[in-house]
Amino acid sequence: MEPTARLAAFAVDTPAEAIPEAVLHAAKRTLINVLAVALSASTDPSVDALLASEGDPPGDEASIIGRGRGQLGQAALVNGYLAHLQDYDDTHFPTILHPSAPTWPSTLAAAESRGASGADLLAAFAIGAEVACRVALSVHPWHYDAGWHITGTVGGFGAAAAAARLLGLTAEQTANALGVAGTQAAGVREAFGTNAKALHAGHAAASGLRAARLAAAGFTGPTTILEGRRGFWAIFSPAGHDRAPIDALARPEASWELLNNGLKPYANGVVSHPLQDAVIELRNRHAIDPDAVVAIEARVHPLVLELMNREPATGLEAKFSHQHCAATALVDGAGHEAQFSDARVRDPLITTLRARVHATPDGSLREEEVHVTLRLAGGTTHSTHVSHATGSPANPMSDGQLARKFATLAGERLGDHQAASLLDAAWSLDKAKTIEPLAALFRGAASAV
């Protein structure tokens, strides 16, 4: 079976019972995380612009996280944007794909449109995320190295697959949907540090949902989108690709990539997380006075300098500055949205400390690894080695850590009581007859902000 057909068959033919309990639990965790970060992002002024950009009337078919209701496509677009805006969503470590930001919004909107059960929703997400991760594995690292934002480009495959399953498409219709979504893949890394980066995830979500809805109505797309001569592999990854991760879906014992997916403790690019872990560990262990630090020296994975090396002018840019991440970790001991405000970027102490961060690339390190030394005035040094950053597969956030992250971020928007109800609804989603009780809570309509 050719790879595109294989993905389509996997999407619609995999029985829900074949999805391991651990995978469904991981799916719930990603939903809880997405709801938390999207609720936190939902008050950003850019969201008003995005909601208005499609024109009026807004519609009321589907739920928008923290923002009421909208049309189906609009809900997918805005929810994808919200889920990725703070760079605080989950990460598939083998590929740096963010599978949830494109896949969850499409899954949620499709489920709402069909009145699907919580169990069907979770299964569809697990399938969609698997499809996205497998496509990502098939083009990594060549695709990302070429300059593509893999969440924008590959995300649409996951969004289409999840929606195709919920909408009851045949395998052939699903192959068409994957073709329509795949030829709409978009997003380049030049957009990092701008609002357009999060829009990539929104486009992938809306495009995947639209592809499934179109294919259900007989619309055709290239059913050889991956392997075709002018298809995704040839054009988006000319330096190389590997069909093995997709062929592997034929084996019933294939692993599930959601188990290689991590949640973030910091609201910035993931490659800097080991550095922040290390700085916070030293700060807390030695009660460091930030003013006394003359140098923060780090040996880092080369991607840190490739992706996150800049003197930021705005909070959004600071999320891609390892210097800012290290400086705020030292001063605040945290990396939430508050550490990435424009005002925090201009803070004199933070500005001084950014200039004292000296990172050197070390190709022998894993991405979740770092060596850090703090040099203090007077000559004292403190060093540490982080081998697995918090949130990486070998050191995942616990359900309790996730619940605390959720309470902080969702509580700001919904109030503590409604946030707690929403968390309960998410944990018990597999027993819900429809997702409306969950959606009613995350829409924020009844909020007491």
Place this chain on the structure above:
Amino acid sequence: MEPTARLAAFAVDTPAEAIPEAVLHAAKRTLINVLAVALSASTDPSVDALLASEGDPPGDEASIIGRGRGQLGQAALVNGYLAHLQDYDDTHFPTILHPSAPTWPSTLAAAESRGASGADLLAAFAIGAEVACRVALSVHPWHYDAGWHITGTVGGFGAAAAAARLLGLTAEQTANALGVAGTQAAGVREAFGTNAKALHAGHAAASGLRAARLAAAGFTGPTTILEGRRGFWAIFSPAGHDRAPIDALARPEASWELLNNGLKPYANGVVSHPLQDAVIELRNRHAIDPDAVVAIEARVHPLVLELMNREPATGLEAKFSHQHCAATALVDGAGHEAQFSDARVRDPLITTLRARVHATPDGSLREEEVHVTLRLAGGTTHSTHVSHATGSPANPMSDGQLARKFATLAGERLGDHQAASLLDAAWSLDKAKTIEPLAALFRGAASAV
């Protein structure tokens, strides 16, 4: 000035009076052509699917050609799809870009949302098309050769520039809009022969319009989208690019690319048009009996075999079969939508004749050139040489030919009377205070179909 900034400044700072009369006339001709082909396409069943794909309610802010009204974004999406569905829209010969299908829908929707005059509409389209053509020139031929559908990828720049001008954006906002649109560029050639090809134009139109609306509200995108390290040139055209066509905009005597843009006499891929011209010329001159033709031999530009070499199974595929185009030209003397029905593809005589078409590539020919010999049973041969196909820059369709094409295609949908009124409204658009009288006619709401 860097290229992205140059395009932005050109888009918003060029005075309308600087646009030559011939360019504005060419702009009118592309609009008349787009309205004709979109009206003809508007009854295709796939349009129902597309209209429904964004969800309800449809909205009524902007006009959809032949289909009433919709939301702004939806109108841009559907009009772009309609304009390109029959592959019967205009072509920028130097790059094979179809500038109108992405640019006109965004221009029309933006004009409606602002109550713009006909003159402002025409100027904005001329500017947007120029931006799209200049970006296309900067990446041609490397970009298309890499497998991209240049109308999908480059079209968004034109759509964004035209909308930015009508919405009154500053040059800086326009650079952001170009960045947002550019990082949403999409469309691979694997989609040729499927509904997804026309969706590329719809996406470019909607994405460009959205980018301008977002940038007007302060949304940021990469303002170095063309020249940036991870920008459009680096990623979408790694084999080469040329900034000269964009730098040339700094010179007030720069030529206008709409003057290198042609309208199509046949509803299929443009590279096969010389072949159809030649076959029709021989058919008419020698009163050929198709059953007597044992071979149609052609020396063609290599792109004919690269892009349009297939035994089609459907009408849509037949638009990319030079064999089908030649066979129907011989039998019917035409290449309208009627020649590309599924039934026509299965016709026994056409099927037989397709197998009798023998094309050989000749790299010394220009794209608008062909040598054709018809071999008849009994040994008679008839040959001809077309040096400039109808619709190419050196042999453009006349205004009268365009009016006949319009009357045929628009008349089918609107009836002859309303079609004639619409044509009058288009020719006198430069004097219209708003575009509502034109839109009221092309919406088709008052149609007597």
